[in-house]
Amino acid sequence: MHKYLLRRFLITIPTLIGISLVLFTVLAMAPGDPFEELALNPNIPAEVRLNLRQQFGLDDPIPVRYVRWFTSMLRGDWGYSFASRVDVDRLILQRLPTTLFVLGTAYGLALLIALPVGVISAVRPYSLFDQIATTLAFVGHSLPTFFNGLLFILLFSLYLDWLPFIYSTTIEASGIRWVVEHLRQAAMPIAVLGLFEAASLTRFIRASILDVIHQDFVTTARAKGLTERRTVLWHVLRNALIPVITIVALQLPGIFTGAVITEQIFRVPGIGSLLITAIQSTDTPVVMAITFVYAMLVVVFNLVADIIYGFLDPRITYS
Amino acid sequence: MGTQHKVAVVDYTPTSTAKTFEAYPPRTLWGDVWRRYCRHRLAMAGTVVMLLLSVATLAGPVIYPVPIDDIDFAVKLTGPSLVHPFGTDDLGQDLLARILYGGRISMAVGLAAMLIAILFGMVIGALAGFFGGVLDSILMRLADLFLSLPQLPLLLLVVFLFRDRMRQVFGPELGIFILIVGVIGGLRWMQPARLVRASFLALKEKEFVEAARCVGVPSAWLIVRHILPNALSPVIVAATLGVGSAILAESSISFLGLGFPPDMPTWGRILSDARDYLDLAPHWALFPGLMIFLAVISINYIGDGLRDALDPRKIL
Numbered sequence: 001m002h003k004y005l006l007r008r009f010l011i012t013i014p015t016l017i018g019i020s021l022v023l024f025t026v027l028a029m030a031p032g033d034p035f036e037e038l039a040l041n042p043n044i045p046a047e048v049r050l051n052l053r054q055q056f057g058l059d060d061p062i063p064v065r066y067v068r069w070f071t072s073m074l075r076g077d078w079g080y081s082f083a084s085r086v087d088v089d090r091l092i093l094q095r096l097p098t099t100l101f102v103l104g105t106a107y108g109l110a111l112l113i114a115l116p117v118g119v120i121s122a123v124r125p126y127s128l129f130d131q132i133a134t135t136l137a138f139v140g141h142s143l144p145t146f147f148n149g150l151l152f153i154l155l156f157s158l159y160l161d162w163l164p165f166i167y168s169t170t171i172e173a174s175g176i177r178w179v180v181e182h183l184r185q186a187a188m189p190i191a192v193l194g195l196f197e198a199a200s201l202t203r204f205i206r207a208s209i210l211d212v213i214h215q216d217f218v219t220t221a222r223a224k225g226l227t228e229r230r231t232v233l234w235h236v237l238r239n240a241l242i243p244v245i246t247i248v249a250l251q252l253p254g255i256f257t258g259a260v261i262t263e264q265i266f267r268v269p270g271i272g273s274l275l276i277t278a279i280q281s282t283d284t285p286v287v288m289a290i291t292f293v294y295a296m297l298v299v300v301f302n303l304v305a306d307i308i309y310g311f312l313d314p315r316i317t318y319s
Numbered sequence: 320m321g322t323q324h325k326v327a328v329v330d331y332t333p334t335s336t337a338k339t340f341e342a343y344p345p346r347t348l349w350g351d352v353w354r355r356y357c358r359h360r361l362a363m364a365g366t367v368v369m370l371l372l373s374v375a376t377l378a379g380p381v382i383y384p385v386p387i388d389d390i391d392f393a394v395k396l397t398g399p400s401l402v403h404p405f406g407t408d409d410l411g412q413d414l415l416a417r418i419l420y421g422g423r424i425s426m427a428v429g430l431a432a433m434l435i436a437i438l439f440g441m442v443i444g445a446l447a448g449f450f451g452g453v454l455d456s457i458l459m460r461l462a463d464l465f466l467s468l469p470q471l472p473l474l475l476l477v478v479f480l481f482r483d484r485m486r487q488v489f490g491p492e493l494g495i496f497i498l499i500v501g502v503i504g505g506l507r508w509m510q511p512a513r514l515v516r517a518s519f520l521a522l523k524e525k526e527f528v529e530a531a532r533c534v535g536v537p538s539a540w541l542i543v544r545h546i547l548p549n550a551l552s553p554v555i556v557a558a559t560l561g562v563g564s565a566i567l568a569e570s571s572i573s574f575l576g577l578g579f580p581p582d583m584p585t586w587g588r589i590l591s592d593a594r595d596y597l598d599l600a601p602h603w604a605l606f607p608g609l610m611i612f613l614a615v616i617s618i619n620y621i622g623d624g625l626r627d628a629l630d631p632r633k634i635l
Contacts, residue, residue, distance in 0.1 A: 015463075015464065018460075019464065019467065020470060022464070022465075022468065026473075026476060026477055026480065027480065030480035030484075137521045138616070138619065139616065141613060141619070142616035142619050143612055144567050144570060144608075144611055146570070146571065146574045146608075147590065147612060148598060149606060150590070150594065150604050151608070153597060154601055155606075158597060158598050186443060250466065253467065253468060253469045256470075257470055257471035257571065260471050260472065260475075264574075265594075273470060275475065276475075276576075279475055279476075280576070282479075287475075290472065294472045295467070297469075298467050298469055299467060302467060308631055
């Protein structure tokens with residue numbers, strides 16, 4: 001197990017280097033010059049501009065610039081936000097917990113819905129419950145988060161007036177009320193994201209269980225007198241979840257897409273909405289850093305998925 | 320046709336069988352697929368909805384010739400009425416006309432991005448699967464790398480960085496179109512590539528490939544004429560579903576305000592503009608959102624039906 005973990009951990013290094021290469025290539029190929037505005041200003045002589053270029057190493061060959069950029073990213077020196085006038089890493093660290101809270105809770109909600117629904121659907125295929133569940137899952141899977149979010153705002157904020165639709169960071173309350181207010185404002189973003197994830201998860205879990213449930217070892221488990229409950233929950237589910245975890249890991253980059261949009265709709269102060277504001281104010285260091293943070297999150301969660309995979313499937317240790 | 324078949328089974332004399340065989344046209348591969356597809360009711364419903372949407376967006380602006388940028392503040396933010404069936408936006412522009420026109424762009428983006436992704440994916444998958452070895456590992460590592468890239472942030476980054484240059488080179492509309500289609504397609508080739516590679520790995524060991532090789536068929540012809548047609552089924556499904564996800568991707572970019580300019584009202588763009596008027600004019604957001612949803616869900620059902628119809632092991 002240790003060997004597997006170590007090897008799996010080492011694989012993330014070339015992945016991260018690859019991702020950083022792609023990002024840097026995009027940036028290096030992009031037209032435009034950070035000192036373009038200085039060139040238009042008649043008060044600044046051309047030498048000053050050229051000196052600045054030299055000072056920041058913009059005239060160096062691209063591989064040199066890449067190594068410099070990558071090493072400073074590793075050192076934690078992520079640059080300086082033009083728009084907010086603070087260091088990029090501080091800005092991101094302020095916002096990251098909110099994003100992780102919303103994403104994590106939404107994923108927990110998705111699992112809470114998808115596991116029982118998927119299992120019941122697969123155990124009784126083509127029953128009324130299964131038909132309703134699969135139809136709803138299909139609809140939820142096709143309903144884009146941005147439309148879903150607007151529908152939620154229309155229904156719960158404007159029509160029923162139950163929940164606030166703007167996420168506020170400064171809630172003037174303490175104790176229980178603070179917690180309640182926080183939950184109230186987080187409810188809609190979490191529900192939108194969680195339901196979307198639950199829809200696709202349900203489909204995967206159902207399909208995966210249907211693949212497993214007719215195998216011989218399940219018949220054996222039944223034959224030796226295990227209850228249906230124990231057969232399904234212990235023997236079937238554990239085997240069915242292995243491919244599900246692979247698919248979930250593959251889907252992670254897509255989950256962040258939904259997260260960016262949800263944050264933007266409900267004005268959740270996470271890194272997704274920071275990315276959009278940074279793009280609108282052409283704050284390149286922030287945009288680059290956030291894209292890199294998303295890439296790192298994908299890599300980290302892939303690693304976590306693979307470790308869970310190792311626990312669920314004992315065969316993996318020896319491969 | 321079913322009754323004819325029954326007659327042939329019951330009345331089993333040589334002459335009548337011969338007669339039914341003559342009356343029965345030979346079953347072709349694609350005829351079978353079509354027959355199996357027709358049995359998938361939801362897929363047929365999806366096909367009908369998709370056809371209606373396509374006809375509406377293609378012929379709609381001709382049949383309903385209301386200008387998309389006719390500003391009339393007297394009727395701004397009004398709900399659906401006889402004059403404006405889908406209501407109006409904050410400038411009093413007719414929403415039905417904008418949605419019909421915008422649908423053309425949304426669908427064109429979906430189709431074009433999918434074509435790029437599929438072509439790119441087929442070439443890479445075929446090369447990796449057919450030649451194997453070092454080429455295979457390099458191409459598949461590349462696919463893995465692209466799969467672990469965060470899609471939307473990267474899409475936004477590329478659009479953000481290259482937007483102005485593309486506008487200068489190709490003009491404001493074509494430039495953005497090429498950029499968005501290129502980026503969406505360029506980030507979606509991995510799945511078709513993996514599917515094609517997997518089919519190629521299995522097919523290139525088959526006897527018919529060996530036979531073709533024996534009679535001296537060159538590699539390129541072997542790939543294009545002999546192996547590729549047999550590897551198409553999963554690609555067709557992926558291509559169908561790819562149109563839906565490309566439409567979604569375009570809508571997401573437009574929704575975040577980085578897509579097409581306001582004079583090219585794609586569905587996502589209209590939805591994004593409607594966001595701040597949700598309390599005054601909910602219809603403004605509902606109609607384009609409903610269009611995106613209808614397009615995506617019907618494409619998903621079509622893909623589902625195709626998957627079942629193209630899989631000969633699946634009993635329908």
